[in-house]
Amino acid sequence: MYKLMGNKRLLVLMVSLILFFVLFGLTLSREKITGPEKFLRDTVAWTQSLFNRPARFVADVVQDIRDIRTLYAENKTLRLTLTQYARDTMKLNELEAQNLRLKDLLGFTEKQKAANNYKYHPAEVTAYSSDPYSKVITVNVGARDGVKKDMAVISIDGLVGRVMDTADFTSNVQLLTAIDSVKATDSASDKAETSAPTKAISATVKGKESDSFGVVSYDPDSGLLVMSKISPSDPIAKGDTIITSGIGGVFPKGIVIGSVLSKEVDKLGINYIAYVQPAADFIHLREVLIVEIPE
Incomplete structure (x- = not known):
């Protein structure tokens, strides 16, 4: 009995396969399809599109997130x-600018060595005092x-100031602008110039060293240097270059201080004063030279 039932199942399966292939062949060979087939195909296509749109939307969202x-x-x-490029560019620009400054500094020292026997200590400015005064x-x-x-202390442009105090590896430099004209004294006195770093500097005119003399201090009101104690017979004139005279033993002679802008009678009406434009830039100092006079 079980064998008969198994044969029937096999027979049904074979008949079903035959019918399937027959229907499949007829469908392929026919150019026209029936109404139910059209309905079935449209239904399947609509159902696929119904599920395909959300699937595509989700896929697009996932792709957008990626x-x-x-x-x-x-x-x-x-x-x-x-950021790295900008940092490297800034560093490169700074190195190029520093390279140019050092070349100028080297050329300056070589020129000065040929002119005198001073020893120069190149130094880099590491800090400005937080106290503006x-x-x-x-x-x-x-x-x-x-x-x-x-x-x-000098730059390649001119006199900057003097060493105020030293540590083992650093030094503090008082700028020329700290030499207040109110505190200026006659720098012809060695003691006066050596003991107080705020005293005026003895100076002369380049090319007129034998005929010109005065003392230079800083005028905070005008922001210029003032050369005072100029005698009426002094040939100093506008455009002259003011240099250190060497009197006093602190500042070596021949260091450029600035150039004369104008000359006028002092308040007492006896001597003259001259306003001097500083040669050095005290705000943008990067490298300086410390001058050592050989003993």
Whole structure:
């Protein structure tokens, strides 16, 4: 009995397969399809489109998220690269500017060595005093480098100031603008110029060293240097270059201080004063030279 039932099932399966292939063949061979087939095909297509739209939307959203993450990662990398590029560019510009300054400084020292026997200690300005009234800068050379108190400090343009105090590896430099005209005294006295760093500087005119003399101090009202104690017979004139005279033993002779802008009678009506434009830039100092006079 079980065998008969198994044969029937096999027979039904075979008949079904035959009918399927017959119907499949008839469908392919016919150019026209029936109404039920059209309905079935449209229904299946509509159902597929119904599910396909949300699927595509989800797929697009997922792809957009992936694209956003990719763009975010790329933008982050580009920002880091741009930041590094900007940092490197700034560093390169600074190095190029420093290289030019050092070349000028080297040329200046070689020229000065040929003119005199002074020893120069190159130094880099590392800090400006936070107190605007102290007018002090810090440089990266000190006592270990042979720097001593009251040594003159210059730039390639002219006189900057003098060493106020030293540590082993750094020194504080008092700028020329700290030499207040109110505190100015006759610099012909060695003691006066050596003991107080705010005293005026003895000066003369380049090319007229034998005929011109005065003392230079800073005038905070005009922002200029003032050369005072100029005798009526002094040939100093507008445009002349003011240099250190060497009197007093602190500032070596021949260092450029500035150029004469004008000359007028002093308040007492006896001597003359001259307003002098400083040669050095006291605000943008980067590298300076400390002058050592050989003993």
